[in-house]
Amino acid sequence: MSPEDRKYTQEHEWIKVEDVATKTAVAGITDFAQDQLGDIVYFELPKVGENVTHLVKMGEVESVKAVSDLFSPITGEVSEINEKLLDHPELVNQDPFGEGWLIKVTMNDVAEAEGLMSAQDYDAYTAGL
Amino acid sequence: MTTDSLQTALFDTHVSLGGRMVPFGGWDMPVQYPEGILAEVKAVRTATGVFDVSHMGRLYLSGPKATEFLDWVLTGSASTLRVGRARYCMICNEKGGVIDDTIFYRLSEDRYLLIPNAGNRPAVVAWFQRWIDEKFSPGCIMEDVTTSTGLLAFQGPGTPDAMDKLADKPVSEIRPFSWTERAIQGAPVLVGRTGYTGEDGFEMMIQGNDVVKVWTALTDSGAVPCGLGARDVLRLEAALPLHGHEINEETTPIEAGLDRFVRSEGRYLGSDVLQRQQENGVERKLVGFTLPGRSAPRAGYSLLHQGEIIGIVTSGSYSPTLDTSIGMGYVLERHAEPGTPLDLDIRGRTAQVTLTELPFYSRPRRS
Incomplete structure (x- = not known):
């Protein structure tokens, strides 16, 4: 069961709004995604200050076996990246919804996040894959 | 998984162990088990691992x-x-x-x-x-006899001792690239001291109905089930070629650096070309290279020298054993010397790589 305190995309990213007033949110990839990828060894993440766009490529993730694109769940400006992942990308395998977050974003529009899939819808979606 | 793929005698075992099944070479095979590729590689490098390689022909x-x-x-x-x-x-x-x-x-x-x-x-x-x-x-x-038999690869530094305990008679006395006949749990096995991981180990041919019994005896002894993903990392660390990557119908064993497996005398299929190449050399050669970090070279990436494409990657991976990224590929012969710095085009990003002696990994010699 994916956590219900956040929203999901079909590209298997999650976004959690932390503060509506300052439009801050944190984003990552789902447990389903990390399980499909297998052992993650490397992340190429956007830089702080860079703009990211909803469902547009924002970086790459490499597992032992393959390279996959990362798509931003939201439109906004990157305010922080998870520096721990540079040395410990396996944190995303171990705790994709917590310690393994990828980026923090200042959102252009909070409503964009509200329009994404709920945990229940996302779980139904992955069950059908 | 596809419905027209063949299944080995261990298919249900793989599924019950949580193996992720993928189509490979006409068979449904486990690419990894829940512990993951890195843990499986580590088991083979430090202890014992077992692979179902029944998809290979016999x-x-x-x-x-x-x-x-x-x-x-x-x-x-x-x-x-x-x-x-x-x-x-x-x-x-x-x-x-x-x-x-x-x-x-x-x-x-x-x-x-x-x-x-x-x-x-x-x-x-x-x-x-x-x-x-x-x-x-x-x-x-x-x-x-591929479909009526099975093949297991039991690999790792702990395998000689484990085999001696499991088999009816000692096995560790046989030398690398030798074989013998033994029984495990009463099942007759043809055991060869061979493998595809760069570690000490054994490969066993077993009659179809006994495969599960022998697999279970090996895993009960502590062997970690390993899939195709770990097998690929292990063989790449040991610089063992994979057909379809380092070798294919368009490349020769001489280009691939496999001269020592090619007879320099006598007539056989391909001998005209191979012996001429042994005499005169080749225009391109298989090389190995390392790049710092974990972002891996992948098959098809270009290798460049001063902006000019002079080679192509055939295989690459992050190497957990060496904690660096490694790759193999073909380059023009004049750029094939170990120590040569080249550029690698990683999806538009350029990284410097250094050609290195192969293999990347050799197992420590044990007394």
């Missing part, structure tokens, strides 16, 4: 002309191989291109077991049958 070649036939279709010699021994070499076409690489075991004076790759088995069987019909019939018979 062909018997027998008859008074079997030796003569193999001397014709293989780059390695059958006639000089003693009964009880095994040999690695290539099956080449007339142009010296590699149809497959293989290990073959001399079972008796006139009988051999030959192991082709899973996906190449149909091509090898057709190629062999063509030459048997053309030159060696009657007197050489091929029998494909």
Whole structure:
């Protein structure tokens, strides 16, 4: 069961709004995604200050076996990246919804996040894959 | 998974262990188990791991002309191989291109077991049958027992001790590239001291209905089930070629640095080209390279020298054993010297790589 305190995309990213007033949110990839990828060894993440766009490529993730694109769940400006992942990308395998977050974003529009899939819808979606 | 793929006798076992099944070479095989590729690699490098490699082919070649036939279709010699021994070499076409690489075991004076790759088995069987019909019939018979038998690879520094405990008689006395017959849990096994991981280890051919029993005995002894993902990382660390990547019908064993598995004398399929290349050299060579960090080179990436493309990557991975990224590929011969710095195009990003001696990893010598 994916956590219900956040929203999901079909590209298997999650976004959690932390503060509506300052439009801050944190984003990552789902447990389903990390399980499909297998052992993650490397992340190429956007830089702080860079703009990211909803469902547009924002970086790459490499597992032992393959390279996959990362798509931003939201439109906004990157305010922080998870520096721990540079040395410990396996944190995303171990705790994709917590310690393994990828980026923090200042959102252009909070409503964009509200329009994404709920945990229940996302779980139904992955069950059908 | 696809419905037209073959399944090994261990299919249900893999699924119940949580193995992620993928189509490979015409078979449904586990790419990894829940612990993951890195843990599986570590088990093989430090303890014991077991792979179901039943997807690989098993062909018997027998008859008074079997030796003569193999001397014709293989780059390695059958006639000089003693009964009880095994040999690695290539099956080449007339142009010296590699149809497959293989290990073959001399079972008796006139009988051999030959192991082709899973996906190449149909091509090898057709190629062999063509030459048997053309030159060696009657007197050489091929029998494909792939679907009625199984093959397990038991790999890692702990395997000699484990085999001695599991088998009815000691196994660790046999030397690398030798084979013997033993029983495990009452099941007869043909055991060769061979493998595809760069570690000490054994490969075992077992009758189909006994495969699960032997697998279970190995995993009960502590062997970690390992999938295709770990197998690929392990073979790459040991710089062992994979057909379809480092070798194929358009590359020769000489270009791939496999000269020592190619007879420099005698006539056989491909010998004209191969022996000429041994004499005169080749225009491109297989090399290994490392790059710092974990972002891996992947097959198809370009290798450049001063902005000019001079090579292509055939395989690459993050190496957990060496904690760096490694790759192999073909480059023009004048750029093939170890120590040469080259650029690698990683999806538009350039990284400097350094050519290195192969293999990347050699197992520590044990007394």
